[in-house]
């Protein structure tokens with residue numbers, strides 16, 4: 001008997017690396033170029049070989065010289081990070097938070113694939129699975145993952161593939177201060193990644209109500225649960241776990257959109273500007289980091305985290321920091337411009353609303 005071809009595809013694909021790559025789709029738009037959706041899967045479903053391929057590509061990005069002249073960047077990995085550091089004040093606590101981070105994940109995936117030979121899709125970390133026990137996650141595996149918790153006063157990572165990486169961006173807005181990837185893993189903070197918090201966000205039926213909820217516990221659980229570099233709201237993309245975490249958060253948004261596509265695929269809103277800033281608002285901010293004499297700005301961090309105190313000036317957007325662009329008023333709209341400073345072309349929020357649209361062309365499975 002001859003199996004229907006769809007079934008053959010499913011059988012052949014299940015559990016193999018082939019399933020990671022692509023599935024043909026019907027284009028949604030008349031001029032769209034999205035004919036093959038990349039399928040983003042959870043990290044824990046990756047085979048060891050798939051994990052190795054992803055990490056090797058990340059190491060490749062970290063080793064590739066910077067090309068864009070973005071101040072302080074040494075390599076392509078930091079160029080992605082720079083777009084986040086430079087725009088931190090206009091891509092957090094605002095309506096553009098989820099759209100900008102969706103674009104950043106996509107740009108990262110694109111660079112891995114186009115410049116570092118990666119053939120898979122961007123993985124996400126199923127943090128719900130590890131909520132309350134991040135320290136045991138396979139993401140932190142020293143051999144097949146991103147290396148474990150930090151050690152010593154500064155929490156520098158001591159094993160794994162990224163142990164020798166030095167980062168030039170951060171803490172905060174600082175540029176040119178070479179430092180390790182540092183972590184202060186907290187299982188208790190990681191409880192915020194629990195499904196109950198996500199379900200709470202899914203009670204909200206409009207984007208303006210949904211995004212602040214998503215930016216709360218589901219977002220902060222991953223940042224605070226890993227801690228250290230990941231807990232720096234400005235320079236956190238210096239820890240490659242950032243990309244697994246924000247892909248998880250992007251999936252939280254995507255799942256919410258999927259629950260009611262007709263109402264939510266183009267639903268956007270929220271404020272464009274947030275007056276709060278990053279300094280002064282966090283607990284544990286009164287320590288002084290050796291090497292940061294007089295440090296009095298505060299990053300969120302565990303009480304033992306010496307990085308939590310940095311010079312206040314490094315926590316305030318420097319002169320020349322960008323302002324939101326493209327909206328008619330103070331509310332975030334589909335015409336809001338998302339800037340990527342040459343890493344990938346600038347686009348508008350409209351371009352990133354539908355992950356199956358011509359620009360992004362991916363889905364979560």
Ligand SMILES: *[C@@H]1O[C@H](CO)[C@@H](O)[C@H](O)[C@H]1NC(C)=O
Nearest residue numbers: 029030031032351357358359
């Ligand atoms: C083609 O795509 C562009 C950019 O996504 C869009 O602005 C335009 O409306 C599309 N045209 C048609 C006919 O769909």
Ligand SMILES: *[C@@H]1O[C@H](CO)[C@@H](O)[C@H](O)[C@H]1NC(C)=O
Nearest residue numbers: 059159160161162163164165
């Ligand atoms: C890190 O550098 C040390 C010293 O050069 C080297 O022995 C080690 O293999 C490197 N580790 C990785 C993961 O690159």
Ligand SMILES: *[C@@H]1O[C@H](CO)[C@@H](O)[C@H](O)[C@H]1NC(C)=O
Nearest residue numbers: 070071072173174175176320
């Ligand atoms: C680059 O960053 C350094 C360190 O913060 C700063 O002193 C310098 O003015 C910056 N250069 C430009 C062109 O912005």
Ligand SMILES: *[C@@H]1O[C@H](CO)[C@@H](O)[C@H](O)[C@H]1NC(C)=O
Nearest residue numbers: 205206259260261262263264
């Ligand atoms: C989708 O949202 C619209 C507008 O809020 C609502 O009328 C409709 O009932 C929703 N559909 C589903 C399946 O929840």
Ligand SMILES: *[C@@H]1O[C@H](CO)[C@@H](O)[C@H](O)[C@H]1NC(C)=O
Nearest residue numbers: 284285286287288302303304
């Ligand atoms: C912060 O300052 C208070 C008062 O001086 C002190 O009791 C506390 O231990 C300090 N906390 C840290 C983390 O340094």
Ligand SMILES: *[C@@H]1O[C@H](CO)[C@@H](O)[C@H](O)[C@H]1NC(C)=O
Nearest residue numbers: 280294295296297311312313
């Ligand atoms: C922090 O340091 C700056 C610069 O030295 C100083 O102007 C400011 O008053 C300090 N703030 C606090 C709260 O100590």
Ligand SMILES: *[C@@H]1O[C@H](CO)[C@@H](O)[C@H](O)[C@H]1NC(C)=O
Nearest residue numbers: 271272273275328329330331
């Ligand atoms: C936008 O915000 C500014 C600063 O808060 C305010 O002065 C202005 O009136 C607002 N504009 C609109 C159209 O709401």
Ligand SMILES: [Cu+2]
Nearest residue numbers: 084092101233
């Ligand atoms: Cu961010």
